[in-house]
Amino acid sequence: MFYFRNKKTNFAAVFTNENRRMKKIYRANILYTKQKDCFEIIEDGYVAVGDDGRVCRVAADRDSLGWPDAEVVDYKDKLLIPAMNDVHVHAAQYHNQGIAMDMELLPWLEHYTFPEEAKFADTDYAERIYSRFISHLRRVGTMRAAVFATVHTEGTRRLMRLFSEAGMGALVGKVAMDRNCPDSLIETVDEAVSGMEQLATEYADPQSLVRPIVTPRFIPSCTPAMLKACGELASRYGLPVQSHLSENLAEVASVHQLEPDALGYGDAYRRYGLFGQTPTVMAHCVWSDAAERRLMKEGDVMVAHCPTSNFNVASGMAPIRTFLDEGIRVGLGSDISGGHDLSIFRTMVYAIQVSKMHYQRNHDMPFLLLSEAFWMATKGGGSFFGRVGSFEEGYDFDALVIDDHDLYPEDYTLEQRLERFIYTGDDRHIVHRFCRGKEV
Secondary structure: OOOOOOOOOOOOEOOOOOOOOOOEEEEEEEEEEEOOOOOEEEEEEEEEEEEEOOOEEEEOHHHHOOOOOEEEEEEEEEEEEOOEEEEEEEEEHHHOOOOOOOHHHHHHHHHHHHHHHHHHHOOHHHHHHHHHHHHHHHHHHHHEEEEEEOOOOOOOHHHHHHHHHOOOOEEEEEOOOOOOOHHOOOOOOOHHHHHHHHHHHHHHOOOEEEOOOEEOHHHHHOOOHHHHHHHHHHHHOOOOEEEEEEOOHHHHHHHHHHHHOOOOHHHHHHHOOOOOOOOOEEEEEEOOOOOHHHHHHHHHOOOEEOOOHHHHHHOOOOOHHHHHHOOOEEEOOOOEEEOOOOHHHHHHHHHHHHHHHHHHOOOOOOOOOOHHHHHHHHHHHHHHHHHOOOOOOEEEOEEEEEEOOOOEEEEEEEEHHHHHHHOOOOOOHHEEEOOOOEOE
């Protein structure tokens, strides 16, 4: 059984080994990260997957697995890695991907993003854009995503249905906001609560790959009454929370004015039950100070690092090494359409490059290793969805098979082959995709 915990923990998966039957065994060159500072590498290894879609065992030889009658799927010299996880993306901004990059955050929202999101009142338009978005997400190997929809209940419902039909995992948020946005996107608190409760009831199965997530857009667009209602919904239904935190200096200044009694941006969320009281992911955190980071650590709040977006809308560079050193969980987000690239593989590269820019300014802040960026994209970010992002026993078998034969010389190690694919490969090299044991 899969369930949500409400206090200072991520989602936890509870499962039993009783009566678990071997479903399939996959043979390939296996790479994953148990810890962020190194790869687990098994050349010509095997992953055994149970009929519940979870990993039973990983081994270097077939005989040690047992189950002699199990089907073996042989991917020969290809790479087998965990699938990607995107912990911050705006599905309704997909149509604007790669355009409208000439403004900072708040003007960008006013002139580009809000007008586009208003179009999602038309459910046919919503379904058309959302279908393209999910198809692209699948293509680039992202099997789980924490997704912002819009304020529109029916459009959000259709997005959740499309994810379910695709067999991909998602936490989908009907956005809540009732100030500092166009009239076409404002809902009353009662309207917002009604819509969110409908979705929470319809997608109540805790084992579902697709679940709702409470999504106040950010404090500047939510009145205290709306924030309070969101916190109460998260508590009542045991739902996770996603929003934005300390992305832009003008935004941070706005929060100080709107919430003068709060000690900071994160504390403002905390006062409304939206900062770790249930599992929480906050995007960006570029300007989070030491006090805010302590609150994040105390509440086990995950950072969604979105390097392309931070550059494109001129927000700054998030100090990811600081977060990791302080024990704060970090995942990666594409943040379409502030970000311009839906690929989490590319986002890994951008995250490493941002860390190298920090390193040039401060040599006491070492830049990210490839294994650390990979861990954030897989096990780090995957932890927000449950036991996801690794090939350890009991983890969901979310996986990608990479055929990189045209990318590497014969003398490359497996780690070098993976690195080259991350930096120079593309979705054409992904030949199989799995989510919870089923090929997508």
